[in-house]
Amino acid sequence: MNISPRRDHQDLLRAGLGHALNLGLPLLFVVIPILSFVAVSFWTLQDGQILLIPTLANYRAFFTEGSYLPVYLQTVGLSLQVTLVNVALSTAIALFIFRRTPRMRFLILMSFMLPLFMSYIIKVYSIRSILGQRGLLNEAMLGLGLIDQPIEALLFSRTAIFIALAVLYLPYAILPIYLALDRIPANYLAACADLGATPLQTLRDVVLPLGRPGIAAGAVFTFILTFGDFVTPQMVGGTQGFTFGRIVFSQFGLALNWPLGSALAVILLATTLLAVALAGLSLRREHVR
């Protein structure tokens, strides 16, 4: 098979086609849509028409108008709260799995991951029916005589959103933390024991530091997912639960203000990128030390 001009030509054509498909398709379906949504955030909305007049008014609206900024801050607070609680719980759960025998580990991990495959929307619905004023939780507590009156605040409140988000997104934090622990070589732990460390010392000085990348990843996943979720707050939060994600979504639905919605979405995106950057930074600092 010597190099013939025809074959050479064919190879070149094939390589060109390969680049065009493999770089072109992601460019077309991922990068350009993202760029176009960022672009729309700078356009002007006038009488329901999107005009190609560049403006910063949509961003100004975020800081000055109505309740955008307060709702944004509340949502960041809520997401951070869920992240904190879920990462703490997930670390404990991951440690629990980690301390089982290898055979048991897979089974237990799977049982924590299985709810992930149950329909998201049905889980939200079910959580709602558990928390409702006439829901299972209230009825159970009434039946047991723990309370005299159903607790109304369980559903359609910030607490309800908190509980629902925490339950829905728990597996997303468990998995990365467990995978990080799973990578710790067994002889490290044996060495700890040989050198006389107590289990708690081993945990504090070896296991948890080595698990940090997983903990950071779990925190970032939880924050991104809870911050961007707009269906859960609507389903269990009612009118009380107006989160930032819901405001963004409503701009593309009823309110129909795409430029404002895009600007708010850019802020949402920037916030999640900031979360990723902070997590990365905290890992790097640890590395240097």
Next chain:
Amino acid sequence: MKQKAPCLDALLGLVAGLGLIALYAPLLATAALSFFQIVRVRGTLGFAPFSLDPYVALLANGEILSALSTSLVVATVSSLLALVLALMFAFYFVSARRGLGIAMQIMVFLPFLLPPIITGLSLLIAFREIDLGRGLVTIIIAHVVFIVPVVYRTVLVRLQLLGSSLTEASLDLGASRVQTLRYVVLPQMRPALISGALLAFAISFDETLITLFVAGSETTLPIRLWAMMRVGFVPEINALATLIFLCTAAITFAIGLMQRAGERV
């Protein structure tokens, strides 16, 4: 390898137990209510005796069934498309110049790393710009964009594990590229391809947040359920949820077995 620490284990076990209860309570409540409906007799609450009425009603609920069939079509088509694309991207990554491969990979992973709301609205805006009306096509495109990273990841790991010696041997022995792909590479990738496609199917079948942006008048199952739940309680939903859970549990179990088999090969 583990040191004994009964107190620590008891504490961790307690948290894990509570975690499992919280995770499974929604699933179990749904399943229980699908067989034993809550009835209220003069203000006091009770459970109706075991019945399969919600399941019977489900079979007669045209709205749910048509949304279910839309979802099955969307999930099947988009996971097959994602499989083909993921294979193509994975081959590109191992054969193209490193920089180009990484550029491609970053672009492919983006929709999975960004919050779904961002992926959803950017596709919505892009579709409007090219005047593509919202419907089945836009839903499928959005799902493919979202699930390709998952399949790509599974396929790439397997492909890199394979190495290039077998492929080179096949080409040296005179097989064409297509023959090598067909008879050497693909058979060895089968576990990864199947588990990747199943995972993609499960994700597509359940996708809600992105679909809400691009669905238009076409409704997949999660969107239809979302619309129904906003109005009120429909017992059929519990029945459907139970059936779906059993199916997804079976699929998950199959994926688990498949991946273990894949590791052993």
